[in-house]
Amino acid sequence: MAEVLVYVDHVDGAVRKPTLELLTLARRLGEPVAVHLGPGAETAAPVLAEHGATRVLAADAPEFADYLVVPKVDALEAAAQAVQPAAVLVPSSGEGKEIAARLALRLGSGVITDAVDVEAGEQGPVATQSAFAAAFTTKSRITRGTPVITVKPNSAPVETAPAAGAVEALEVTFGDLARGTKVVSRTPRESTGRPELTEAAIVVSGGRGVGGAENFAVVEALADSLGAAVGASRAAVDAGWYPHSNQVGQTGKSVSPQLYIANGISGAIQHRAGMQTSKTIVAVNKDPEAPIFDLADYGVVGDLFQVVPQLTEEVKARKG
Amino acid sequence: MSLRIVVAVKYVPDATGDRRFAADLTTDRDAVDGLLSELDEYAVEQALQIAEAADDAEITVVTVGPEDAKDALRKALSMGAHKAVHVEDDALHGTDVIGTSLVLAKAVEHTGFDLVVTGMASTDGTMGVLPALLAERLGVPQVTLLSQVSVEDGTVTGRRDGDAASEQLQASLPALVSVTDQSGEARYPSFKGIMAAKKKPVESLDLSDLGIDASEVGLGGAWSAVDEATARPARTAGTIVKDEGEGGKQLAEFLASQKFI
Ligand SMILES: Cc1cc2nc3c(=O)[nH]c(=O)nc-3n(C[C@H](O)[C@H](O)[C@H](O)COP(=O)(O)OP(=O)(O)OC[C@H]3O[C@@H](n4cnc5c(N)ncnc54)[C@H](O)[C@@H]3O)c2cc1C
Ligand SMILES: Cc1cc2nc3c(=O)[nH]c(=O)nc-3n(C[C@H](O)[C@H](O)[C@H](O)COP(=O)(O)OP(=O)(O)OC[C@H]3O[C@@H](n4cnc5c(N)ncnc54)[C@H](O)[C@@H]3O)c2cc1C
Numbered sequence: 001m002a003e004v005l006v007y008v009d010h011v012d013g014a015v016r017k018p019t020l021e022l023l024t025l026a027r028r029l030g031e032p033v034a035v036h037l038g039p040g041a042e043t044a045a046p047v048l049a050e051h052g053a054t055r056v057l058a059a060d061a062p063e064f065a066d067y068l069v070v071p072k073v074d075a076l077e078a079a080a081q082a083v084q085p086a087a088v089l090v091p092s093s094g095e096g097k098e099i100a101a102r103l104a105l106r107l108g109s110g111v112i113t114d115a116v117d118v119e120a121g122e123q124g125p126v127a128t129q130s131a132f133a134a135a136f137t138t139k140s141r142i143t144r145g146t147p148v149i150t151v152k153p154n155s156a157p158v159e160t161a162p163a164a165g166a167v168e169a170l171e172v173t174f175g176d177l178a179r180g181t182k183v184v185s186r187t188p189r190e191s192t193g194r195p196e197l198t199e200a201a202i203v204v205s206g207g208r209g210v211g212g213a214e215n216f217a218v219v220e221a222l223a224d225s226l227g228a229a230v231g232a233s234r235a236a237v238d239a240g241w242y243p244h245s246n247q248v249g250q251t252g253k254s255v256s257p258q259l260y261i262a263n264g265i266s267g268a269i270q271h272r273a274g275m276q277t278s279k280t281i282v283a284v285n286k287d288p289e290a291p292i293f294d295l296a297d298y299g300v301v302g303d304l305f306q307v308v309p310q311l312t313e314e315v316k317a318r319k320g
Numbered sequence: 321m322s323l324r325i326v327v328a329v330k331y332v333p334d335a336t337g338d339r340r341f342a343a344d345l346t347t348d349r350d351a352v353d354g355l356l357s358e359l360d361e362y363a364v365e366q367a368l369q370i371a372e373a374a375d376d377a378e379i380t381v382v383t384v385g386p387e388d389a390k391d392a393l394r395k396a397l398s399m400g401a402h403k404a405v406h407v408e409d410d411a412l413h414g415t416d417v418i419g420t421s422l423v424l425a426k427a428v429e430h431t432g433f434d435l436v437v438t439g440m441a442s443t444d445g446t447m448g449v450l451p452a453l454l455a456e457r458l459g460v461p462q463v464t465l466l467s468q469v470s471v472e473d474g475t476v477t478g479r480r481d482g483d484a485a486s487e488q489l490q491a492s493l494p495a496l497v498s499v500t501d502q503s504g505e506a507r508y509p510s511f512k513g514i515m516a517a518k519k520k521p522v523e524s525l526d527l528s529d530l531g532i533d534a535s536e537v538g539l540g541g542a543w544s545a546v547d548e549a550t551a552r553p554a555r556t557a558g559t560i561v562k563d564e565g566e567g568g569k570q571l572a573e574f575l576a577s578q579k580f581i
Contacts, residue, residue, distance in 0.1 A: 011484060068480075068489060069452065069462060093483050094448065094465050101417070101449035102456045110418060110543030113447045126547070132339040132444070136549050144543040180461030180495075184477075184488040202580065226580070244467075244481065244502055250335075250443065251359065251501045259580050269335055273446075280578060281555070282571065288560070295555050298574045302563025310568025318572065318581050 002030035002086035005079055007099065008048065008056075009091045013040020015047050017199045018091040018153040023051040025118045025156050029125055030086045033057060034165070035079045037072055038064045041167050049165020051158065057082070057170040068181040069095060073102045075172045080107055082170070085146060087125050089118070092150040100150045109145025116155045116256070116277065125149060133250070133273035153198040154256040189245060197229045197246060202259045203278070205231035205248055206241075207271075209264015209285065209304055213241040218308050219263055225315040231255065231275075233265045249274035263304045267292030284308060323377035323471070326433040327367045328424055328454070329360040329396050331389035332444040339444070341549040344539065346414045347444060349386065356392035360439040361506035364396045366499045367437045368507070370471045378402050380431050384412065384423045390522065397517035398509035405431055409526040414539030417445070421453035423537060426530040428458065435476065436496040440465055451498035461491035467502035 004026040009016045019034075026032035034053040036044050041058035048056050057079050063071040076099065080088060090100040092114050104111035115127035125147050129138045142148070197203065204226065206219035216230075223230045232242035234249055248255055250270040260278035265271060267283070267290055275281070276295060283296040284304045293299045300307050333339050337352030364381065371377035381396040382405040383389045393404040407427050415423070428436055436458070441448035455462030463469075466478035466489070476495050480487045481502070509517070527534055535541055561570055575581050 068464075068487075073456075095482060097447065097449050098452035098462070098464065101447075101452045104543075105418060105421070105453055105456050110416060111449065112544055113449060130552075131341075131549065133335065135339065135552055136341065137552055138341075138345075138546050138550075139548040140544055140546045142543060143545050177456075177459060177461070181463050181489055181491040184490050186485045186487050188485045189483075245483075250446070251440070259575070259578075276552075280580075281558075282574070284567075284571070288562075293558075293560055296560065297555070297558040298571065299558060299560040300563050300567040300571055301560060302567045306565075307563050307567040307571065310566075311571050312568075314569050314572035315575070315581050318576060 003033045003083050004030040005076070005083060005085045005088040006032050006034050006053070007076060007088070007090040007096065008034050008036045008044060009093065009096065010036065010040060010044055013043030015044050016091070017158065018151070020051045020158040021153065021156040022089045022091060022151055023048070023053060024159045025151060026089055027052050027161060028118065028120050033083055033085065035076060035170070037075050045165050045167045049163055050160055052161040052163050053165040054163045056165055056167045058167050059170040059172045061172065063174055063178055066183055067179050068183060069098050069102070070180060071174055071178045072099050073106070074174050074178055075170060076103050077106050078172045079170055080146060087147040087149065090148070090150045092152045097150050100148050104145070104148040107146050107148070109148050110142040111148045112140050112142060113150045115149050115151045118149060118151060130277060133269050134276035152254060152256065194223065195227065195229045197231060197253050198255055200229035200257055202226050202228035203231045203248070203255050203257045204228045204261045204263070205233065205265060206236055206263050207233035207265030208235035208239070210236060210241065216242055218305065222261070222308050222312045222315070225312045225319070233271050262292050263308055265292055266290045267295060323371070323374045324432055324434045325367045325371060325377055325379045326428050326431050326436050327363050327379060327381045327396065327401065328428070328436065328438045329364065329381050329383050329392050330357045330439070330442045331355070331383055331385040331392035332357045332442055335443050344414065345546040345549050346539065354388055354391065356395040357439060357443045359441060359443055359501060361399070362499050362501055362503050363437045363439045364399050364401060365506040366469055366503055368400045370435070370469070374471065380405060382424065382427050382431065383407070384420055384427065393522055394517050395509065397520045398513045399507060400513060403520055404522040405525060406522055407525045407530065411527055411534035411538045414542060415537045416542035416544050417447055417450055417453065418543050419537040419541055421450055421457055423530065423532060424450070424454055425457035426532060427525065428454070430525070430530060434493045435471065438496070438498045440498050440500045451496060455496040458496065461495045463489050463491045463495055464498040466497055466499050469497055469499060469503065
């Protein structure tokens with residue numbers, strides 16, 4: 001059976017959830033072979049194996065952390081050459097997309113980004129994408145070379161499918177461009193203890209209607225009662241009320257949770273682009289004409305400072 | 321010596337319009353008015369600031385797109401760029417990102433550059449990969465997704481705010497940078513700028529000028545294909561209630577009915 005390369009997104013061997021989702025998709029196309037770059041392959045391997053990786057190709061070198069993107073492209077290219085895969089799947093992060101595109105060009109292949117589903121087809125993998133702020137759904141295919149596809153988080157369930165997943169060393173020779181862009185320093189983002197925005201099952205967001213940084217406590221309290229991640233509109237981020245890393249929308253994160261709760265957010269097209277594919281959408285807004293209500297499965301027209309704390313109390317009471 | 325800056329800008333359908341696909345599943349450019357991709361205004365702005373900080377710099381804006389894409393070039397020129405290059409050819413219709421990167425790379429090489437500046441992503445295709453592809457083709461460092469950038473003594477430095485960490489990056493010129501919408505508000509063209517833009521040179525190039533064979537681009541030359549595009553069914557109208565003092569409780573009832581609590 002053909003093999004499918006899956007690029008592993010991890011922090012020192014702690015595998016991030018989107019990679020496990022890719023393994024689910026990869027199993028539809030062939031036998032998943034994980035590519036693990038940087039430290040921690042031995043930690044990651046059992047997790048990858050449990051989710052279907054038949055092999056784990058691992059390489060570690062200081063270049064992966066010290067220089068931007070290109071060393072990882074060199075490594076994936078080496079893996080693709082060694083394995084001759086039927087497809088390469090990469091998580092759709094800013095970096096993942098850049099790696100995938102450069103890899104595709106080197107392999108003489110087309111590239112598809114931000115797939116929300118991947119299935120086997122008669123002429124190779126078929127990717128589903130959302131286009132024009134999720135107003136359209138497209139099905140696309142790579143017509144030349146080895147299909148390279150990046151996949152958004154929350155696009156497939158995580159499934160256990162135990163496989164061998166033995167670690168094998170991957171030989172990588174870095175090219176001339178590998179050391180082009182130096183990472184001079186790196187400041188890890190502080191953990192909030194809340195779920196990762198793109199991976200969360202529930203996202204609670206606040207917009208300009210929240211009215212100030214200190215008022216975000218109201219949004220956070222609801223999020224915590226539900227075990228949710230916190231999001232923000234660009235208006236709230238631009239005002240300095242919440243970090244940009246929490247922005248939802250075209251120039252922030254794109255989320256697709258089971259439940260999205262928009263508080264004091266009008267529902268501009270650029271915001272919708274990042275949340276429209278959520279399964280259930282709830283809105284609290286004092287303006288009955290706000291476009292966000294066109295998307296909402298349930299909406300409350302009212303002052304968020306009345307509605308949201310009452311909801312939080314009720315959630316806590318019901319959860320006991 | 322003069323710092324040669326090339327800014328890649330895309331002409332896109334207005335995101336607030338009713339964007340859709342044409343019969344051949346390419347972007348329907350007649351359905352909605354086009355404009356300079358808003359995210360590329362940030363690229364023009366950063367190029368202008370880098371040029372202002374340099375002793376001597378020249379900014380060329382380049383676009384690959386149909387006849388009307390000149391509007392995007394004019395806007396960038398009215399903001400303060402010095403000259404423009406427009407690559408236009410009927411054979412380009414339906415080109416994928418791999419093909420677009422080929423054309424842009426040739427156009428940028430034709431122009432000559434020390435620094436290429438791009439936006440973070442277009443507002444229509446939204447792939448966010450063209451900058452990386454362009455750097456790969458040009459064989460220069462990619463210093464991308466920057467929320468802050470500066471150029472001094474032949475070195476580019478910038479901050480990249482990634483998912484897991486914020487990174488300080490550094491590379492030597494020639495290089496390619498892409499900037500995000502966190503890099504700083506773009507200026508509005510002044511009346512003087514708009515008048516001056518009318519006299520600035522716009523060079524028109526076609527594929528043969530760049531030595532590209534038509535078979536390498538267009539729908540036929542694409543390495544990916546769209547087989548199907550369907551409008552997402554409108555979300556079925558939900559229940560909207562007015563808060564009369566019990567709104568939070570009603571909402572909790574809905575969440576419980578959907579098994580979220
Ligand atoms: C290129 C580009 C990219 C962009 N990218 C993004 C992006 O990634 N993400 C994003 O969000 N935006 C993005 N935007 C901005 C977008 O166009 C909107 O400006 C933004 O989403 C508005 O945020 P908002 O809904 O919080 O604010 P507003 O549109 O001002 O809406 C505030 C809402 O709060 C309601 N409200 C006020 N007070 C209360 C109260 N007490 N209780 C209840 N409701 C209240 C109001 O009725 C109103 O509907 C982008 C724009 C451009 C041009
Ligand atoms: C909805 C949709 C989905 C698509 N999906 C795919 C796909 O999966 N695979 C594929 O190969 N193609 C795809 N395309 C085609 C692709 O968008 C175009 O080929 C496009 O020219 C480049 O991609 P982008 O607009 O996404 O650029 P991005 O990578 O998002 O653009 C980043 C930056 O590159 C510069 N730039 C981009 N295009 C131009 C240009 N024409 N002229 C000058 N500068 C430019 C700008 O500075 C821009 O800010 C898609 C197009 C659409 C409309």
